[in-house]
Amino acid sequence: MSFLLSCPHCGPRPVDEYAFFGEVTRRPEKSENGSPSLRELTEYVYFRDNVAGPQREWWQHRTGCGEWFLAERDTRTNEVLSITLPEPSRKHL
Amino acid sequence: MRIAQQSGERIDRDRPVVFRFGETRIGGYEGDTFGSALYAAGLRTFSRSFKYHRTRGLYCCTGHCPNCMMTVDGVPNVRVCVEPLREGAHVKEQNVWGKLDLDVLSITDKVGGPFTPVGFYYRTMIRPRRAWPLYEKVLRNLAGLGRVDERGGHSRRYDVEHRRARVLVVGGSDAGRAAALAAAREGPGVVLVDEGPRRVSELTGVEVLTPARALGIWEGGLVPVDCGTVLYRYRAERIIVATGALEQPIVFPGNDLVGVMLPSAARRLIRDFSIQPGERAVVLGADEPGLEVADDLQEAGVAVQRVVDLRETPVRELEAQRRRGRVRALLVDGEEVACDLVVASGGRQPAYSLLAQAGARVEFDSELGVFVPTTLPPGVEAVGTVTGEGLQKIDVRPKHAGRGKCFVCICEDVTTKDVKRAIAEGFDSIELAKRYTTVTMGPCQGKLCQLASIRLYAQEVRAYESDLGTTTARPPWSPVEMGLLAGRHFEPARRTSLHFRHEEAGARMQWAGPWKRPYAYGERPEDEVRAVHESLGVIDVSTLGKILVEGPEAAALLERLYPNRFADLRPGRIRYGVLTSDGGRIMDDGTIGRLSEELYYVTTTSTGADSVTAWFEWWNAVWGYEAEIVNVTGALAALNLAGPQAREALQRLTEDDVSDEALKYLDAKPLEVAGIPCLALRIGFVGELGYELHCPSPAAEFLWDRLVGDGARPFGLEPQRILRLEKGHVIVGQDTDSESNLLSAAMSWLPKLDKDDFVGKLAVEHFAEREPLERLVGFVMEDGVVPAEGAQIVIEGYPAGRITSARRSEAVGSVIGLAWLPVERADDGTRFEVRVDRRLLGGRVKSGPFYDVDGKRMRS
Numbered sequence: 001m002s003f004l005l006s007c008p009h010c011g012p013r014p015v016d017e018y019a020f021f022g023e024v025t026r027r028p029e030k031s032e033n034g035s036p037s038l039r040e041l042t043e044y045v046y047f048r049d050n051v052a053g054p055q056r057e058w059w060q061h062r063t064g065c066g067e068w069f070l071a072e073r074d075t076r077t078n079e080v081l082s083i084t085l086p087e088p089s090r091k092h093l
Numbered sequence: 094m095r096i097a098q099q100s101g102e103r104i105d106r107d108r109p110v111v112f113r114f115g116e117t118r119i120g121g122y123e124g125d126t127f128g129s130a131l132y133a134a135g136l137r138t139f140s141r142s143f144k145y146h147r148t149r150g151l152y153c154c155t156g157h158c159p160n161c162m163m164t165v166d167g168v169p170n171v172r173v174c175v176e177p178l179r180e181g182a183h184v185k186e187q188n189v190w191g192k193l194d195l196d197v198l199s200i201t202d203k204v205g206g207p208f209t210p211v212g213f214y215y216r217t218m219i220r221p222r223r224a225w226p227l228y229e230k231v232l233r234n235l236a237g238l239g240r241v242d243e244r245g246g247h248s249r250r251y252d253v254e255h256r257r258a259r260v261l262v263v264g265g266s267d268a269g270r271a272a273a274l275a276a277a278r279e280g281p282g283v284v285l286v287d288e289g290p291r292r293v294s295e296l297t298g299v300e301v302l303t304p305a306r307a308l309g310i311w312e313g314g315l316v317p318v319d320c321g322t323v324l325y326r327y328r329a330e331r332i333i334v335a336t337g338a339l340e341q342p343i344v345f346p347g348n349d350l351v352g353v354m355l356p357s358a359a360r361r362l363i364r365d366f367s368i369q370p371g372e373r374a375v376v377l378g379a380d381e382p383g384l385e386v387a388d389d390l391q392e393a394g395v396a397v398q399r400v401v402d403l404r405e406t407p408v409r410e411l412e413a414q415r416r417r418g419r420v421r422a423l424l425v426d427g428e429e430v431a432c433d434l435v436v437a438s439g440g441r442q443p444a445y446s447l448l449a450q451a452g453a454r455v456e457f458d459s460e461l462g463v464f465v466p467t468t469l470p471p472g473v474e475a476v477g478t479v480t481g482e483g484l485q486k487i488d489v490r491p492k493h494a495g496r497g498k499c500f501v502c503i504c505e506d507v508t509t510k511d512v513k514r515a516i517a518e519g520f521d522s523i524e525l526a527k528r529y530t531t532v533t534m535g536p537c538q539g540k541l542c543q544l545a546s547i548r549l550y551a552q553e554v555r556a557y558e559s560d561l562g563t564t565t566a567r568p569p570w571s572p573v574e575m576g577l578l579a580g581r582h583f584e585p586a587r588r589t590s591l592h593f594r595h596e597e598a599g600a601r602m603q604w605a606g607p608w609k610r611p612y613a614y615g616e617r618p619e620d621e622v623r624a625v626h627e628s629l630g631v632i633d634v635s636t637l638g639k640i641l642v643e644g645p646e647a648a649a650l651l652e653r654l655y656p657n658r659f660a661d662l663r664p665g666r667i668r669y670g671v672l673t674s675d676g677g678r679i680m681d682d683g684t685i686g687r688l689s690e691e692l693y694y695v696t697t698t699s700t701g702a703d704s705v706t707a708w709f710e711w712w713n714a715v716w717g718y719e720a721e722i723v724n725v726t727g728a729l730a731a732l733n734l735a736g737p738q739a740r741e742a743l744q745r746l747t748e749d750d751v752s753d754e755a756l757k758y759l760d761a762k763p764l765e766v767a768g769i770p771c772l773a774l775r776i777g778f779v780g781e782l783g784y785e786l787h788c789p790s791p792a793a794e795f796l797w798d799r800l801v802g803d804g805a806r807p808f809g810l811e812p813q814r815i816l817r818l819e820k821g822h823v824i825v826g827q828d829t830d831s832e833s834n835l836l837s838a839a840m841s842w843l844p845k846l847d848k849d850d851f852v853g854k855l856a857v858e859h860f861a862e863r864e865p866l867e868r869l870v871g872f873v874m875e876d877g878v879v880p881a882e883g884a885q886i887v888i889e890g891y892p893a894g895r896i897t898s899a900r901r902s903e904a905v906g907s908v909i910g911l912a913w914l915p916v917e918r919a920d921d922g923t924r925f926e927v928r929v930d931r932r933l934l935g936g937r938v939k940s941g942p943f944y945d946v947d948g949k950r951m952r953s
Contacts, residue, residue: 003313004328014255014313021711027675028855041855045676056430060707068714078312088717 003078008069008085021058023048024070063087075081094133095367098395103365104129112182116568121178128161128174131184133656138350138418139163139173141189143535144506145253145498150351153501154358156288156571157339159536162238163187168249170240170536170572174358175289175304187239192698236821238536240632253324253580259283261316261329263307263447268477269335271297276333284327286318309568315470317569324577331472333747334448338441338478339540343377343403343489344365344509344549346497347413347864352420353435356386363393371395371434371753375423377411379403380485383438390436397431403439407488412497442544445480457559462487463544464563464776472943491493501549502542509549516553523550526563536572539564571811589635590730590790590849591797598807606700608636611809619903621808622815626904629736631805632813634785635793638683638702640695641711644720647693650713651685656835656844656851662687667759668773670695670833671825672705677840677856679829681705684776686761694761694787698825702726712852730793734805735783737950742803743773743784756784757927758952767799777951779816780944815900818909819944821871827882828869828897828911837865867894868919871943874908874927875935877901884934888918896927905943914938 004012028036028044036044041057049055055075060068103458114131121130128151131139138148139161139767150454156175164185173184222372240307258275262269265287273285278299285296289304306319314332318325340355344350352371356378362368373396378384387400403409412424413435422431437828449455452470457463458481465481478484493733499509507530520526523546535537543563579706587608595602600611611633612622642651655670662668665684674680681701686694697705706724713720713786721762734743742753746767756762756775764773769792788796801807814824823829823838835843835857844857874880879899886894899910918925921940926933940949 002311002315013313019707029850035858036855038859041859045674045856050283056709060711062707066710068711086714086717088713090716090718 001078003080005059005071006083007067008083009062009065009067010061013061013064017061017063019060019062021060021068023050024056024058034039054081094135094367096363096369096881097367099364099367102367104367109764110178110180112178112180112184114337115186123178125178125366126174127163127165127176127178127182128172128817129362129368130178130498131173132362132370135366135432139735140186142349143188143504144283146188147249147349147506148351149503151347151354151358151362152349153340153355153541154361157537157540159238162845164239164537166241166919168574169241176441177304183702184321193878218511225927229803245413248606249322249576251322251324251576251580253326255326256328256329257283258282259330260284260331260333261307261327262333262335262404263284263316264288264335264337264477264479264597265303266335266337266477268337269333270296272333272335272474272476276331286331306571306573307447308573309570310447310473311568314451314778319571319573319577322577324580327676329472331474332451333474333476334479335475335477336444336447338443338480340383341439341442342500342541343379343411343437343439344499344501344545345411345413346499347415347420348421348437349498349500349503350415350435351411351418351709352433353413353437355436356383356436358388359386359434363389369395370394371432372399372629373432374434374436375425375430375432376400377403377435377437378531379407379487379489382442386436386438389673390434395434398432398707399425401425403489404485408490415525439545441478443481443484444540445479446538446540446566446570448475448479449563450568450570455563455566457557457562459557460486461557464547464558473492485762501546502530502532504537504542505531507532507542507546509600512546512549516550523547523561524564526550533564538570538572539566549897552669567673576891582862587636590793591633591635591732594794594797595633600807600809603810605636605810606843608699610636610699610929611807613811614807618809618811618815619901621806623903624806625779625808625812625816627737629734629738629742629805630779630781630808630812631800632733632735632808632810633793633797634733635730636699636791637704637726637731638695638699639725639731640697640702641723641725641789642695642709642720642721643691645691646718646722648687650709650716650718650720651693651695652848653716653718653851654709654712655685656853656857658845658848658849659687659693661899664689665761667761667776669843671840673710673835673844673853673857675856677853677860678831679825679833679835680708682823682825684774686772686774688761688772694774696774700826729787730790730796731785731787732793732797732800733783733785734800735777735781736805737782737953738804739782739784742800742805745803746799751784753953754948767796769796769798777820777948779813780820780822780942781816781950782953783951807853814898815902818898818900819902819904819942821911822940823869823911824898833869834860834865836860837867838869857939864916865917867913868916869897869911870914870919871939871941872906872910872912872925872936873939873943874910875937876910878929878934879908880910880927880929880934880936886912887926887928887933888912888915893918894925902943909939909943912936 003015005015006012028040054072056072059071070084104122104124106122109120111120120132136151140149142149152158152160156172161174162170163173164187166182238654251423261281262273262285273283277283284300286305286307287303310315316327340357357372362370374390375398378388387397390397410426414422422429423435442463443465448466451473453466454468455464457465458465461484501507511530515526515529520529527533533543549560560934571599595611596879598614600614602609603612648660666685667684670685671682672680681697683696688694709722747764749764760775762773764771769788772787777783829838880896884896885892894914896912901908923938
C-alpha cells in the first residue's frame, strides 16, 4: 500500500498519512415497524461487503489536517475514483 | 598484476590504499573496489557457494551475482566487486569452514550430489521431530551466506528521506543520460539514479545520485532509492527506466568454475582497474558485445586461444574442466582448449524487472529470443536497451553433455538436474518450480537466471517460452540492508511535563501505553497508599486524555455519543461517562464536566485520547452537529490531590472558596492555585476526598513543587491501582475487554434507554432482553495469596472465569480483586477456586466497594 490519496484540504499525500475507517455502512434505525431486528443489527455491526471493485469508504487525514472524508476506491487496483466530503445527516448512517 | 595505464582507468596510481583481508595486508589504489584490489593481488577464489561450497570467483563485476560477497567491517554480504576501497577496512570471507581454497564443507559437492536434491532436508530430516532444532542448527551452518552482526543494528545509523521529483531516471546509460538531459531542458526537478561504480559525468540541470540503487517501483509511483545509509523515498510524476540489458550466463557443465566470467567482468577489470584478468582465454559469445571482448583481452596481453561464435553454430557441446576448483580447459565439441579464463555470454536480456513491478506486460520476443516489456503503465517510460532496442537475436542451445554440474542459478546452487527433477515431480508451472527449486530467489533476484531457467523449462516441457511467460517480479530489485528499511532506531515515549520531577524524586518509571509514568517512588507502594488514606497524596494524571467540546450543539453531540445523559448536566457539574461502540461494547471511560452552557471538558483514559478524539470527530462528520472538538491532552497537565487533608491543603494555596458548599463532590470550578489558573474537578477515583487540578503544562512543575512542598506525598501508578481497586473502580481495557458491555460490567444503571438514540443503543436494548452470560464482580481471596492477573477461575474442575485485577490491600486487610464469573456463580458470597501455580486457592464473590462502602470519604 503506497498509493496517493487526495485529502479534500491538503491534496495528494501518501496513504500512510491517513487512517482508514472501513467501508461506508448503513446504520439501522427505528421505523414505524419498531426496532431493527437482532439480525439487522448484527449485520451492521459485524458484517462487511468486502467487494472486489469500487467501494465507498471512510478516511481521515490523521497525521495531516484531521479531516474525515469519503473516498471511492477500487479495492483491486487502489485506484481512487472520487473524493467527497460527507454530507452530514442526523438521521441516517 | 596491473597492466599499463588504460585510457579512462578509474584508479589513481599516486594514491595507494591499504586494507586487511583476513590477516593479510593488501594494497590497492584510490578508485579500486575491494574486489579489484584483491584480484590484482592474485586472489581468484572469492567465496564458497551457497549449498555445495564450490569455489567461486569474480563473475559479473557489476554487483549482481553473489560470487564476491564478503564481510566488510562486520557488514555481511557486501559485494566487494562494487564496494569502493577504504583505507584500513577489514575484509573477511564468509560461509567457509577452513580456508577459501580448502573448505571442509565442499565435501557436499563431492559426495552430496545424490543426497542433496532440492528440498532434501524437508523430506529427510523430519524424524524424530524433537531433533529438528539440532538439524536446523547444523543446516544453518552448512548453507547460507554471511552472519549478521548482532550488535550491528546500533553501529550504523540509517535515515529515510521523502523526496519529490518531476522526472526520475533510473540508469545512467547513454539512453538514460539523454532522457535526463531532455527532461532537464523542460524544467527543473530531474533526478538520475545510477548504480555506479562508473561515475556518470555531470549533467546540466540534473541531480545525479550515484552509487545508488532504485529498489523497485511501488504503487503510486513510489521509488525507494538506496544510497548506502540513506533511503530516499521518491515520488515522481514521470519515471523513466533506462536499466539497459543484462549479460546472461551460458549453461554448461562447470559454468560456475573460478575463471569463468561474463564479458562485463573482464571488461571492467581491464578498462577500469587495468588488471589482466588471465593468461589464456576462450571467448564464447552469442552477440556482438559478447565477442568484442576478445579485442580487449588481446590488448591487455591475454592470449585468446579460441573465439566461439555461437551465432554460427548454436548447438555446441561445452564442458569446462577443472583443477582445484579453477577452470583449466574448455572442451568444445570434444576438443580440449587449455585456458585459465572463459569469458562466456549468452546474449543480453533487457532488465525489465522495475517495469514489470510497475505493471508493464513482459512478453517473449521470439525474434530476439529474450523477454521484452510491452505495454507500459501510465507515468512510466522505458528508453534504451531495456526496451529490447539494439539487441541481436539470441539462440544458444548448448548440449548439456559431460558429468559436471550445470548451474542455472549460481546464487542458490540450482542445477539443470534440479529443475528437471522438479518438473518430473509435477511442479508443472514456472511459479511452482521457482518456489520448489528457489531458482531466481537468490541475491541476484533472477537477473542472471530468469531467462536460463525459463529456457530450460521450455525445453523440458516442450513448450514455447512465450506460453510460459515469466515469474512475478517483486520489489526489491536488488538486495537492501534491513537497517535501511527500518530507518533510524526510535522508541518514542510520551513524557508528562512533570517527568523530571518524578525522576528526581527517585520514581521507578514504567511504560503505560505510549507514556512513561512513575510506578512508585519508594520501595513500598503500600506506604504511598497509606498516605492517601491517612493524610495527603498527589499523583501526576497528565496522561488522561483531555478533549474540549464546544458549540451550540455540544450537548446534543455528547448526548448521542454517550449512553447516559449530558444535556441535563448543569454547568459546573461533572458526570461519569462510558463510551460504547454500536455493538454495545465498552470502548473508553472518563469524566465529563460542563463548564458552561456550550462548553464541555471531556477526559478519557490515558491511552484513549487520540482514538476518542477521532471517534468524536468521525461521528460528527456523520451527524454534523454544530460543535468543535479539540484535543488538549498535551497542552494541559493534571494533578490529583487526594486524601483527608486535601481541602485544607488546597485552601492554603488559593484565595477562592474551596469549602464543601462552594466546591461539592462532582463539581468543576476554575480556581487560581498558587497563582496558576486551574480547572478543579472534584472527583474520587482513588476513593478519598480529591481534586484533579488541570493547568497549563508549562506551569505544572511549579504547582507540583508547591503541593509537595506543602506536604502532599507523591504517589505512583501502583498505589493508584490499589486505591481504585479498594473502591471497585473499573479500569477500561484491564477489567473489560472487547466483549464487555455495560450490563455485564455491572453498569446497568448507566445507559438511558429512553433517549432517542445513542451509539450502541440498539445493542444495549438487545442485551437487556437476555441475562448476560458472565458478570464482572469483586472478590476476596481466602488465604491471602495474590493471583496473577489473567489467572483462571475453576468451578467443579472446569475453567469458568478469569481474574482481571488483584492486589493486597492493607486498608481492607485482605487480597481483593475483580473477576469475570458465570452469572449463576456471581452472587455475593459464592465460593470459587483460582489456579495459582498449579494449586487451587479459594475466593469469594464480594459485591460493592471493599473500602468506604457508602462513599462517605470522597464526599466528605
